[in-house]
Amino acid sequence: MAELGGAATTAAAGRPRVNPARQASLREHNLGMVLAEIAHSPNPPSRADIAQLTGLTRTTVSALADQLIAAGLAAELPIVYSRKAGRPAAPLVIAGSTLAAVGLEVNVDYLGVRVLDLAGDVLAELVTEGNYRQTRPTVVVGELAAMWSPIADSLAGLPIAGVCVALPGLVHNGTGPLRLAPNLHWQDVDVAALLQARMQLGDIPIALANEANLAAQAEAAALRHSDIHSFFYVSGEIGIGGAIVRSGEIAAGSHGWSGEIGHTLIDPGGPVCGCGATGCLEQYAGKDALLRGAGLELIRPVGELAVLAAAGSGSALESLDRAGSALGMALANAINLIDVDTVVLGGIYAPLIDYLLPGIVEQLRARVLWQAWAPIWVQAAQAQGHAALTGAALKVVGRVLADPSGWISHQSLR
Amino acid sequence: MAELGGAATTAAAGRPRVNPARQASLREHNLGMVLAEIAHSPNPPSRADIAQLTGLTRTTVSALADQLIAAGLAAELPIVYSRKAGRPAAPLVIAGSTLAAVGLEVNVDYLGVRVLDLAGDVLAELVTEGNYRQTRPTVVVGELAAMWSPIADSLAGLPIAGVCVALPGLVHNGTGPLRLAPNLHWQDVDVAALLQARMQLGDIPIALANEANLAAQAEAAALRHSDIHSFFYVSGEIGIGGAIVRSGEIAAGSHGWSGEIGHTLIDPGGPVCGCGATGCLEQYAGKDALLRGAGLELIRPVGELAVLAAAGSGSALESLDRAGSALGMALANAINLIDVDTVVLGGIYAPLIDYLLPGIVEQLRARVLWQAWAPIWVQAAQAQGHAALTGAALKVVGRVLADPSGWISHQSLR
DNA sequence: CCGATTTGTCAATTCAGTGGACTTATCCGG
DNA sequence: CCGGATAAGTCCACTGAATTGACAAATCGG
Numbered sequence: 001m002a003e004l005g006g007a008a009t010t011a012a013a014g015r016p017r018v019n020p021a022r023q024a025s026l027r028e029h030n031l032g033m034v035l036a037e038i039a040h041s042p043n044p045p046s047r048a049d050i051a052q053l054t055g056l057t058r059t060t061v062s063a064l065a066d067q068l069i070a071a072g073l074a075a076e077l078p079i080v081y082s083r084k085a086g087r088p089a090a091p092l093v094i095a096g097s098t099l100a101a102v103g104l105e106v107n108v109d110y111l112g113v114r115v116l117d118l119a120g121d122v123l124a125e126l127v128t129e130g131n132y133r134q135t136r137p138t139v140v141v142g143e144l145a146a147m148w149s150p151i152a153d154s155l156a157g158l159p160i161a162g163v164c165v166a167l168p169g170l171v172h173n174g175t176g177p178l179r180l181a182p183n184l185h186w187q188d189v190d191v192a193a194l195l196q197a198r199m200q201l202g203d204i205p206i207a208l209a210n211e212a213n214l215a216a217q218a219e220a221a222a223l224r225h226s227d228i229h230s231f232f233y234v235s236g237e238i239g240i241g242g243a244i245v246r247s248g249e250i251a252a253g254s255h256g257w258s259g260e261i262g263h264t265l266i267d268p269g270g271p272v273c274g275c276g277a278t279g280c281l282e283q284y285a286g287k288d289a290l291l292r293g294a295g296l297e298l299i300r301p302v303g304e305l306a307v308l309a310a311a312g313s314g315s316a317l318e319s320l321d322r323a324g325s326a327l328g329m330a331l332a333n334a335i336n337l338i339d340v341d342t343v344v345l346g347g348i349y350a351p352l353i354d355y356l357l358p359g360i361v362e363q364l365r366a367r368v369l370w371q372a373w374a375p376i377w378v379q380a381a382q383a384q385g386h387a388a389l390t391g392a393a394l395k396v397v398g399r400v401l402a403d404p405s406g407w408i409s410h411q412s413l414r
Numbered sequence: 415m416a417e418l419g420g421a422a423t424t425a426a427a428g429r430p431r432v433n434p435a436r437q438a439s440l441r442e443h444n445l446g447m448v449l450a451e452i453a454h455s456p457n458p459p460s461r462a463d464i465a466q467l468t469g470l471t472r473t474t475v476s477a478l479a480d481q482l483i484a485a486g487l488a489a490e491l492p493i494v495y496s497r498k499a500g501r502p503a504a505p506l507v508i509a510g511s512t513l514a515a516v517g518l519e520v521n522v523d524y525l526g527v528r529v530l531d532l533a534g535d536v537l538a539e540l541v542t543e544g545n546y547r548q549t550r551p552t553v554v555v556g557e558l559a560a561m562w563s564p565i566a567d568s569l570a571g572l573p574i575a576g577v578c579v580a581l582p583g584l585v586h587n588g589t590g591p592l593r594l595a596p597n598l599h600w601q602d603v604d605v606a607a608l609l610q611a612r613m614q615l616g617d618i619p620i621a622l623a624n625e626a627n628l629a630a631q632a633e634a635a636a637l638r639h640s641d642i643h644s645f646f647y648v649s650g651e652i653g654i655g656g657a658i659v660r661s662g663e664i665a666a667g668s669h670g671w672s673g674e675i676g677h678t679l680i681d682p683g684g685p686v687c688g689c690g691a692t693g694c695l696e697q698y699a700g701k702d703a704l705l706r707g708a709g710l711e712l713i714r715p716v717g718e719l720a721v722l723a724a725a726g727s728g729s730a731l732e733s734l735d736r737a738g739s740a741l742g743m744a745l746a747n748a749i750n751l752i753d754v755d756t757v758v759l760g761g762i763y764a765p766l767i768d769y770l771l772p773g774i775v776e777q778l779r780a781r782v783l784w785q786a787w788a789p790i791w792v793q794a795a796q797a798q799g800h801a802a803l804t805g806a807a808l809k810v811v812g813r814v815l816a817d818p819s820g821w822i823s824h825q826s827l828r
Numbered sequence: 829c830c831g832a833t834t835t836g837t838c839a840a841t842t843c844a845g846t847g848g849a850c851t852t853a854t855c856c857g858g
Numbered sequence: 859c860c861g862g863a864t865a866a867g868t869c870c871a872c873t874g875a876a877t878t879g880a881c882a883a884a885t886c887g888g
Contacts, residue, residue, distance in 0.1 A: 015454060016643055016661040020469040021443040022845055023874050029435040030876085040429060048835055055434040060876055062836060079884090086834025087884040170784055179787045229430055230668050244752070247430040251665075253753025254644050257784055260750040265743050265781065267682055277781045329679050336674040337748055338658070339667025367679065367691045370584055370671055373593045436876055437843050444845085462866055474845055476867060493853095500865025501853040 027064075028405040030056060034064045035404045038074055038092050039119075042225050046089030065092060071408045072098040073118060073400070094119040099400070099407075100158045103392030104144060104195070105166040107211060108132055108183045108238050111144050112386050113151055116393040118400060120221070123158075124151045127386060134185040137194060145198035152199075159411065162396035163199070164207040164214070165191060166388035168239065171208040173256050178208060182274060183238045207395065212241025212259055213250050214391030215346055215383065220248045221394050222382040223344075231342035232334055233381070234261065234327070235388075236349035238287050244338055262286065264330035284326030287348055293319025302348040309355050320352060324359025331360060331378075332367030341374055346381035353380045441478075442819040444470060448478045449818045452488055452506050453533075456639050460503030479506060485822045486512040487532060487814070508533040513814070513821075514572045517806030518558060518609070519580040521625060522546055522597045522652055525558050526800055527565055530807040532814060534635070537572075538565045541800060548599040551608060559612035566613075573825065576810035577613070578621040578628070579605060580802040582653065585622040587670045592622060596688060597652050621809065626655025626673055627664050628805030629760055629797065634662045635808050636796040637758075645756035646748055647795070648675065648741070649802075650763035652701050658752055676700070678744035698740030701762055707733025716762040723769050734766060738773025745774060745792075746781030755788055760795035767794045 019025075037050045047065050051058040068074040075095040079088045096119040105112040112127040126147050132140055169181025177190045192206040199206075216233035223229070229248045235241040240262035244251040252258055263273065263280040270279025283289055288298050294305050294316040308316035331343055343360075345353055357378060364376055383390060400407045433439075451464045461479050465472040482488040489509040493502045510533040519526040526541040540561050546554055583595025591604045606620040613620075630647035637643070643662045649655040654676035658665040666672055677687065677694040684693025697703055702712050708719050708730040722730035745757055757774075759767055771792060778790055797804060814821045 014641075015638065017467075018443075018447050018450070020447065020845090021440045023440070023876095026435045026437070026440060026844095026875055029432075033432050033434065036432070046835070053431075057877060058836065059838085059878085063875085081885080083886075084834080085832065085886045087836070087882095089835065170787070172787070179784065224429065227428075242751070251752075254755050255753055255784065255788060258751065258753035260753075260783055263750055263781060263783060264747045265679065268680070268743070269683075275781075275783065329682070333678045333747055334751055336677055337656070337672065337751060338665075339669055339672035339674075341668050367677060367689075369674055369677060369689065370593065370669065373584070373586070374669060434876095437845095440844055440875095460866070471846060472867065473847085473869085477844085495854080497855075498865080499855045499863060501851095501867070503866060 024405075028403065030054075030060065031064050031067065031404050032402055034061060035068055035073060035094075035401055038068075039094050039401055040224055044077055044091030044093045046091055048089060050092070067408075068404060069095075071404070071411065073404055073407070096121055097123065097158070099161045100155050101161050101393045101396035101400070102148075102163040103166065103214075103389045103394070103396070104148070104163060105211065105386065105389045105392060106132065106140055106144060106184070106191070107166070107168050107388070110386070111140070111147060112389045113144070113147050114386070114389040114393050115151060115155065116390070116397055118161075118397055120394065120397060124154055125389075126151060127389075132184055137186055137189040137191070140184075141191065141194040142198060145195065148199055160201065160204050161400050161407065162205055162207065163195070163201065164209060164392040164395045165195065166211045166214045166392045167191065167208055168211045168237070168241070170255075170257050170260075171210055174207055174209060174252070175205075176208075209256070209392065209395065210241065210243070210259070211235065211237075211388040213243040213252065213256075214389075214395060215241075215381075215387040216243030216245050216259075216344075216391065217250055217394055217398075218383040218387040218391035219344055219346060219381050220245050220250075221390075224248065228342050228377075230340050231344050232331070232338065232340045233259075233344045233346060234331070234349060236285070236287065236345065236347040240282050240286055241347075242334075244340070246340075261330055261334055264333060266326045266329055281326055281330045285323035285330075290319055290323050290348075290352075293322060302352065306351055306355075309352075317355065320355035321359050324356035325363055326359075327356060328360035328363025329367065332363050335364070335368050335376065342377040342379070344379055344381050346383070346387060350380040350384070353378075438819075442817065444468075444474065445478050445481065445818050446816055448475060449482055449487060449508075449815055452482075453508050453815055454638055458491055458505030458507045460505055462503060464506070481822075482818060483509075485818070485825065487818055487821070510535055511537065511572070513575045514569050515575050515807045515810035515814070516562075516577040517580065517628075517803045517808070517810070518562070518577060519625065519800065519803045519806060520546065520554055520558060520598070520605075521580070521582050521802070524800070525554070525561060526803045527558070527561050528800070528803040528807050529565060529569065530804070530811055532575075532811055534808065534811060538568055539803075540565060541803075546598055551600055551603040551605065554598075555605065555608040556612060559609065562613055574615065574618050575814050575821065576619055576621065577609070577615065578623060578806040578809045579609065580625045580628045580806045581605065581622055582625045582651070582655070584669075584671050584674075585624055588621055588623060588666070589619075590622075623670070623806065623809065624655065624657070624673070625649065625651075625802040627657040627666065627670075628803075628809060629655075629795075629801040630657030630659050630673075630758075630805065631664055631808055631812075632797040632801040632805035633758055633760060633795050634659050634664075635804075638662065642756050642791075644754050645758050646745070646752065646754045647673075647758045647760060648745070648763060650699070650701065650759065650761035654696050654700055655761075656748075658754070660754075675744050675748055678747060680740045680743055695740055695744045699737035699744075704733055704737050704762075704766075707736060716766065720765055720769075723766075731769065734769035735773050738770035739777055740773075741770060742774035742777025743781065746778050749778070749782050749790065756791040756793070758793055758795050760797070760801060764794040764798075767792075 033054050047061045051061045077091040079090050096117045101116045103114045110129045115124040167178050170179040212235035215235050230246045233243045242259035242261040262282045263275050267279040271283045273280035273283050447468050461475045465475045491505040493504050510531045515530045517528045524543045529538040581592050584593040626649035629649050644660045647657045656673035656675040676696045677689050681693040685697045687694035687697050
């Protein structure tokens with residue numbers, strides 16, 4: 001976004017290049033800017049507000065807004081009487097229910113479908129709890145497609161802007177196959193192709209992404225109206241995922257695999273990890289390690305751990321403290337490396353944050369080089385309830401918001 | 415760069431915003447694109463070549479090229495007869511000797527000045543070896559300014575595009591004070607203000623940056639015509655610095671402090687580090703640790719270590735192996751986190767790479783999650799001879815190349 | 829009801845890039 | 859030695875997007 005002439009084309013094995021800018025690029029850019037302003041303002045802005053905020057003239061904003069309204073991407077609210085002098089403003093909002101952004105998720109203990117409209121409101125949703133460890137991809141994808149089909153009917157002709165699937169593993173470049181999902185026990189599965197065959201979506205593109213990255217995207221959206229736009233997101237589940245967010249955007253890395261913090265080295269003499277190495281963070285702060293350390297069965301929900309800790313159970317507190325310290329060490333490494341000043345703890349860590357924080361803070365104090373010069377914030381995630389599912393749908397929404405002209409011309413073709 | 419309407423303005427404590435695009439933004443963008451093409455093509459391109467490469471029309475490229483030539487940023491070479499049919503092409507190059515980009519460096523064992531022109535050729539250079547541990551900033555900056563003054567005279571009226579200073583420590587945001595340079599023993603020093611007072615440059619801005627980040631910038635320039643544009647750069651010195659390079663640009667982080675890998679945790683039971691924590695990478699792979707492990711005095715040059723290793727010295731090989739393993743562990747963490755597929759070893763590691771590589775590769779094999787799906791490259795730095803000094807000057811060059819219209823209008827004001 | 833004020837629109841202007849035709853300059857084959 | 863083929867660079871009329879300043883619309887306050 002914000003690239004003149006569309007995104008820079010990173011030609012395979014070539015020097016990074018930028019696209020030429022023509023008159024149409026101006027339109028695309030400014031159209032995107034106006035739509036972003038409508039989408040992200042705390043309350044619906046008027047054309048004049050947008051002109052003020054963007055630096056464009058009212059004339060230009062008017063023309064652009066009209067185009068957005070005509071395309072069904074924005075809408076005018078009834079004018080609101082502000083009891084101030086002057087002609088009252090017509091507030092603009094993102095148009096709801098004009099398109100469907102589909103988020104899907106395959107995770108270790110549930111499958112999910114969530115459909116948002118452009119405004120981010122939920123149009124439909126379905127989550128099936130289950131146990132998907134060591135499953136066969138074709139079967140699970142079939143189940144997911146079966147969940148989709150009644151929802152597809154209920155959407156009744158609403159144009160589908162795209163589909164994005166959250167997966168608990170390494171996804172190659174946002175489209176390529178799922179390389180490795182250790183807890184599902186999947187490897188080199190072309191999830192997009194499997195879904196394409198079963199969902200009957202025609203040529204609607206199916207994107208794949210890592211679950212933690214998408215949860216971070218949902219969190220970035222939740223924090224949009226705060227001052228926090230760059231942070232490191234930690235997603236505590238069976239495994240520990242993470243994502244780097246800069247100015248509200250996921251920094252995905254060269255292959256889309258960035259943010260993997262679960263196998264940070266904590267102690268070379270530590271326990272052997274499922275990945276084959278020794279002393280990984282996951283062995284100290286993963287869900288299994290937390291529960292085992294507290295003497296709980298691995299299938300118990302983490303809520304029980306919080307209950308035990310609140311009751312003062314020694315083994316629970318000890319397990320949480322150990323996990324907190326280990327998390328702190330790994331996060332200190334990460335913060336020194338990528339220089340962010342905020343850490344957001346999601347997944348199972350959010351409800352446990354009070355017990356984890358002392359250990360984390362102690363390690364950050366000791367190990368982050370610049371901790372004396374700038375504050376470091378650690379907080380629980382705002383986005384709740386299958387955040388990755390929301391993030392997946394938001395990714396589709398974001399694509400339309402970032403390039404409304406693309407969507408408009410795409411729509412006008414059908 | 416590549417942002418329509420100039421860089422996005424990240425307003426303090428506001429949501430990230432983008433600038434409005436007007437006609438002039440088109441010019442700026444395309445002018446920058448044409449200049450970048452001239453600067454980065456392996457051999458001097460003609461107007462027609464540039465049109466081909468950028469996607470602009472020949473007409474447009476001609477107009478833009480003429481503007482660049484008029485501004486003294488580009489120049490036409492004598493036409494070259496290619497023995498092909500058709501009118502011969504006039505090759506365009508970056509104009510040499512039309513402006514001066516000044517790189518300065520304060521490091522632990524030398525001070526340096528290096529002046530490049532826009533084409534990247536060295537116009538002047540002066541390096542003074544010395545021992546600057548535990549020095550007083552005013553004295554050292556005075557020395558540096560004294561080195562500058564004869565060079566300034568020799569540049570005889572060439573316009574100075576900017577000054578950038580490489581420092582071995584945490585620099586706040588590229589301009590703010592130097593927060594901490596442990597080996598110089600400096601803390602919260604406003605180096606820019608000190609230099610401004612002594613260099614008599616008028617209102618020419620003085621930027622500051624971390625030495626490792628700038629060395630990485632030089633390396634990125636050296637690798638420009640290769641296929642490598644994203645990598646993690648490790649700068650082995652007394653301390654161990656690093657930098658993240660993505661598509662040829664330094665990813666500096668929220669405060670400009672990213673890339674610090676020297677205090678990655680290797681073993682919580684390890685030796686106490688100067689930073690106060692235990693088991694940092696620096697204690698295993700820093701210059702002092704390497705020499706001490708090999709039984710050498712700390713003031714010896716690392717060349718002696720390579721000699722000992724080549725002669726088969728057990729303690730030298732052991733020290734190098736230990737360092738290699740530790741580096742491998744830290745790099746595995748970093749690669750999992752930021753997802754790059756290339757590591758460049760600079761500073762003292764470049765000449766020692768053959769001895770370090772086995773340990774590094776072993777750890778990367780064991781700990782990088784995706785190592786089975788994509789190759790990881792580890793190589794020695796190409797840029798030699800005070801790379802940070804070159805990087806500092808290149809940063810100034812880069813600013814002009816990225817925004818030629820800014821430079822042109824700036825120049826026309828005087 | 830009228831002036832002040834603010835929103836939204838209209839018309840004329842400016843400016844950058846495009847597309848097609850044209851000029852310039854070379855190579856090559858007869 | 860000349861003319862056709864070929865490619866580079868330029869000229870010119872045109873298009874499209876944003877700007878500027880004026881104007882119409884709609885409200886508030888006295």
